[in-house]
Every structure is written in C-alpha cells, then in structure tokens.
Amino acid sequence: MYKKRSSGWIKHIDFIIIDLLCLHLAFIFAYIMHFAGDTYEFGTNPYSEPDWVRFMVMMEILDFMFIIATNCFSNVLTRDWGIETRRSFEQAVSVEVLMTFALYVLKLGETYSRTVLLLTGFLYFVLTLLTRMFWKHVLRSRYTDAGKRHLLVITKADNAKKLADSILDNNRDQYVISGIAVMDSKKQDADIGNYNVVADRESIVDYIHYNWVDEIYIDSSLEDEPYYTELRSDIAKTGITLHTPIRTWDEEEGKEHILQKIGEKQVITSVINPVPAWKLLIKRLTDILGGIVGSIITIILTVFVAPAIYFSDPGPIFFTQTRVGENGKPFKIIKFRSMYKDAEAKKAELLAQSDVDDIMFKLKFDPRIIGCKKNEDGSIKKGIGNIIRDTSIDEFPQFFNVLMGNMSLVGTRPPTVDEWERYDLHHRARLAVKPGITGLWQVSGRSNVEDFEKVVAFDTEYINNWSLWLDFKILLKTVVVVFKREGAM
Numbered sequence: 001m002y003k004k005r006s007s008g009w010i011k012h013i014d015f016i017i018i019d020l021l022c023l024h025l026a027f028i029f030a031y032i033m034h035f036a037g038d039t040y041e042f043g044t045n046p047y048s049e050p051d052w053v054r055f056m057v058m059m060e061i062l063d064f065m066f067i068i069a070t071n072c073f074s075n076v077l078t079r080d081w082g083i084e085t086r087r088s089f090e091q092a093v094s095v096e097v098l099m100t101f102a103l104y105v106l107k108l109g110e111t112y113s114r115t116v117l118l119l120t121g122f123l124y125f126v127l128t129l130l131t132r133m134f135w136k137h138v139l140r141s142r143y144t145d146a147g148k149r150h151l152l153v154i155t156k157a158d159n160a161k162k163l164a165d166s167i168l169d170n171n172r173d174q175y176v177i178s179g180i181a182v183m184d185s186k187k188q189d190a191d192i193g194n195y196n197v198v199a200d201r202e203s204i205v206d207y208i209h210y211n212w213v214d215e216i217y218i219d220s221s222l223e224d225e226p227y228y229t230e231l232r233s234d235i236a237k238t239g240i241t242l243h244t245p246i247r248t249w250d251e252e253e254g255k256e257h258i259l260q261k262i263g264e265k266q267v268i269t270s271v272i273n274p275v276p277a278w279k280l281l282i283k284r285l286t287d288i289l290g291g292i293v294g295s296i297i298t299i300i301l302t303v304f305v306a307p308a309i310y311f312s313d314p315g316p317i318f319f320t321q322t323r324v325g326e327n328g329k330p331f332k333i334i335k336f337r338s339m340y341k342d343a344e345a346k347k348a349e350l351l352a353q354s355d356v357d358d359i360m361f362k363l364k365f366d367p368r369i370i371g372c373k374k375n376e377d378g379s380i381k382k383g384i385g386n387i388i389r390d391t392s393i394d395e396f397p398q399f400f401n402v403l404m405g406n407m408s409l410v411g412t413r414p415p416t417v418d419e420w421e422r423y424d425l426h427h428r429a430r431l432a433v434k435p436g437i438t439g440l441w442q443v444s445g446r447s448n449v450e451d452f453e454k455v456v457a458f459d460t461e462y463i464n465n466w467s468l469w470l471d472f473k474i475l476l477k478t479v480v481v482v483f484k485r486e487g488a489m
Contacts, residue, residue, distance in 0.1 A: 012073035030119035092125035150178035155219035166263035220245035239429030294399025323414035411436025430459035
C-alpha cells in the first residue's frame with residue numbers, strides 16, 4: 001500500500017506543533033521570570049487572567065500564520081546549525097514585530113508588559129532552535145535502511161551512478177537503493193561503484209518477480225528503447241509502485257497517478273491505491289492497540305495450550321516459518337504448533353495430494369496435524385492439533401508479528417516461500433500490502449475457496465478498495481466467523 005506523501009506545510013506538521021509548544025513554554029517562562037516574587041495583581045499564573053490567555057493565543061495564531069505564509073520549514077532536514085540559527089532568529093523577531101503591531105492596532109499596548117513580550121521572543125528563539133535540532137537528530141536516526149523503501153533503479157550503465165547518487169542526495173530519508181538493473185550490458189560486466197548491480201535486460205523481470213522490491217524507478221534514458229513499453233507492462237502486473245518519466249507516461253488501467261519529484265526529475269508515480277499518511281497512521285495505531293490486546297490474550301492462552309501441545313507431541317510450543325510479506329520482504333511468522341515436529345519434511349511427500357490447486361497446499365485429511373488420524377471406515381478422527389486450528393487458536397501468536405510491524409490486523413495472507421516461487425507475475429500484486437492475521441478472503445468462505453485465482457481476486461479487491469471502514473468491517477466479520485467456526489483467521 002503506497003503512502004501518499006503530504007505536500008505543503010502539512011508535511012512539516014511535527015515541526016509546526018513543536019514550534020507552537022516552544023512559543024507556549026517561552027511565554028510561560030517569561031511570565032514567571034518577570035512576575036515571580038512580585039506583588040503584581042496577576043500573580044505568577046498566566047492562566048489565571050483572561051488578558052494573558054488572550055495574549056498567548058494571539059502570539060500562537062500569529063506564529064502559525066507566519067509559518068504557513070513563509071513556508072519556513074522548507075528543506076528543514078538539510079539545514080545545519082548555522083542556517084537553523086538564522087531561521088529561528090528571523091522567525092522569533094518576526095513574531096515579536098507582528099505581535100507588537102497587533103497590540104498597537106488593537107490599542108492593547110498599555111495592557112501588557114513589554115518585558116514579557118521581549119523575554120518571550122528571546123526564549124522562543126533559544127527553545128525552538130534547540131528543539132528543532134534535537135528533533136532533526138531523532139528523525140535522522142530513524143531513517144535507517146530497515147525503515148526505508150527498497151528502490152530498484154532501472155537504467156543504463158553509464159548513467160547509473162549519477163542517477164542513484166541524485167536520488168539519495170534528494171530523497172535519502174525515503175529510499176535505500178536496493179539494486180540497480182543495467183539494460184545495456186551484462187550484469188557481471190557493470191561496475192557502478194558501491195551500488196549493487198542485481199539484474200540486466202535478460203533477468204530484470206525474474207528479479208522483480210522473486211525479490212523484495214518496494215518501488216521501481218525507470219530512467220528516462222530508456223524511454224526510446226523498444227523493450228520499454230513491454231517492461232512497464234510487466235511491472236504493472238506485479239502491482240509494484242512505478243516511477244516513470246513524465247514525457248513517456250500513459251495511463252494504466254487500475255492505477256492511480258501522482259506527480260512528484262525523485263532525485264532531480266519530475267516523475268509520474270503509478271500506484272494501485274495511494275493512501276494519505278494519516279490513514280496509514282491510524283491503521284498502524286490500531287494494529288499496535290490490537291497487537292497489545294492480542295498478545296496479552298496469547299500469553300494467557302499459552303498457559304493452557306502449551307501443556308496440551310507438549311504432552312501430545314513433546315517439542316517446541318511455538319512454530320516459526322519464513323513467509324513472504326509486503327512487496328516480497330521475508331519475515332518469520334509465529335504460530336502455536338499444531339503439527340508434528342517433522343511436518344515440514346513430510347510436506348514434500350504430500351504435495352501431490354493437495355485438495356486445492358498447485359500453488360496453495362491444503363488437505364482435508366492432513367496426517368501432519370497432531371492427533372489427526374483416519375479411522376478404518378474412512379472417517380477422520382481429530383486431535384488437539386485440529387482443535388487448535390479449527391478454533392484459530394494457532395493464529396494468536398501472530399499478534400506479536402503485528403506489534404513488530406511485520407503484519408497487520410487486516411491484510412492479505414502471507415505466502416510460504418515455496419508458494420511464492422510458483423507465483424505467476426500477476427500474483428505478485430497481492431503482496432502490495434502488509435499481510436494480515438485476517439482479511440477479505442478469510443472472512444469470505446476461506447474453507448470453500450479452493451481456486452487460487454479467486455484468492456488473488458479477493459486480495460486485489462481488498463487492495464483496490466482499502467479503507468479504514470473496510471478494515472473495521474472485516475475485523476467484525478472475523479469475530480463472527482471464528483465464533484461460528486465457519487473458517488479461520
């Protein structure tokens with residue numbers, strides 16, 4: 001799911017809030033410094049008198065108007081101490097001048113102390129400078145490679161280093177260059193400095209298909225090449241966010257388009273469903289809250305489930321397995337173990353017996369499940385493993401995955417590595433969002449859906465129509481499905 005980047009002043013809302021808080025604190029300190037120990041009738045509490053509350057509100061409004069009008073946080077993350085000192089001083093002085101003018105126009109000059117006004121400006125300058133530099137340090141420390149989008153750059157060998165350097169110089173907070181694909185030479189023959197050459201013309205589609213790629217940038221130097229249109233078409237099938245030169249852009253079915261700047265060039269970004277950052281923030285906060293509650297329930301369940309598993313088949317209580325997550329990023333999924341310890345080894349022997357198509361693996365009678373046996377009359381005797389799976393208890397440890405950020409409460413089912421390796425190119429589109437404990441497919445008759453293309457259709461529908469309300473409905477329906485035991489999470 002592609003986070004639509006905020007534009008204008010809204011993308012610096014964190015700095016704006018910090019600045020307004022600094023101004024508020026500066027006013028309080030100035031008031032106390034001036035009136036503490038004095039017999040002045042206002043006392044030392046600025047909130048005790050409406051006049052001083054009005055003074056504070058006026059300054060906050062003027063400061064906010066100044067910030068919006070001057071776009072004073074433009075390129076704030078790249079400004080050093082010297083530039084930030086000058087900008088903070090200019091802003092403090094400007095707010096002081098605006099406040100003085102406002103008091104003169106409103107004929108309130110005699111109501112307030114000039115000392116408080118001047119002290120507020122000075123303290124505001126000091127506080128906002130220090131907090132801005134501190135917050136920039138915090139943000140930069142968060143911009144590790146693990147938290148950035150993995151960008152694949154497709155270009156020609158002679159232009160690769162310059163292009164990659166330009167992207168990092170202008171978008172370092174957003175991307176890590178996960179690889180470069182050179183289209184005019186062999187992969188092993190290209191030397192792009194410190195950048196990793198991962199593909200060439202012959203291997204580019206396979207690389208995109210089977211590797212972790214969040215976004216792709218196609219260089220404008222390729223726009224006149226005969227393979228350009230076909231390459232774009234192949235990428236569109238995967239659902240991966242694609243950045244292309246404006247001159248060669250044409251509308252793609254099922255995609256939305258955003259104009260933005262990457263590196264030094266304007267590009268058209270083609271995405272399945274661009275989502276405002278605030279909606280993704282709410283989704284993540286919901287995940288954290290749900291993850292905490294679910295993890296607590298998991299700990300309680302462990303007290304009862306652990307002995308049942310261990311006495312039925314001594315060994316680990318939890319089962320971990322590598323799954324393929326958002327945009328091909330691998331992670332370890334956590335579940336209560338409901339199968340015998342050698343279940344993974346036996347899977348290869350049972351693949352031919354799968355009750356669904358050749359991509360997903362599912363058996364109505366699975367001898368790998370703890371306690372599951374087939375009677376002489378052909379009926380199936382269920383064991384503790386079946387109970388754990390039928391009641392979806394095995395899924396609860398995934399709430400820890402949600403807290404770690406590998407999964408969401410609602411999303412698409414994360415495939416196993418062997419399933420992913422059998423994907424066709426268009427199947428990869430279902431990895432465009434973070435995998436979920438539950439999802440549209442799971443609450444739409446999971447047990448009855450045996451055609452993988454239908455699973456892909458459900459996931460594609462979810463991605464194309466995602467909203468917070470849709471997530472809420474799926475969560476409610478999940479509760480109903482689990483209690484009625486009509487499927488699993």
